[in-house]
Amino acid sequence: MEETFEANTRDDHVKEWMVEFIAVVNDTTNQHLSVLYGTDKEDVQRALLHELKRIYTDTDRIDVTIVRLEECKSEEGPIFEGLFIP
DSSP: OOOOOOOOOSOOSOEEEEEEEEEEETTEEEEEEEEEEESSHHHHHHHHHHHHHHHOTTOSOOEEEEEEEEEOOOOSSOTTTTOOOO
């Protein structure tokens, strides 16, 4: 019997995600806006965990609230066209 091939319909390529979050560390509130890369939201959450470990190395506890997590959409054409004012 021949093996069957099914097309992979999942979108597995890495995307750019904008993540806005609030980190409370040692009773200090810090608001962050980061661009992270991942294939889906779970992958981006893992990337966020790595970033938090990199930023706050000397802390045992970090309370994080994700305010916004959305995929960045690319715009066609020049991004800043017509916005330059001398």
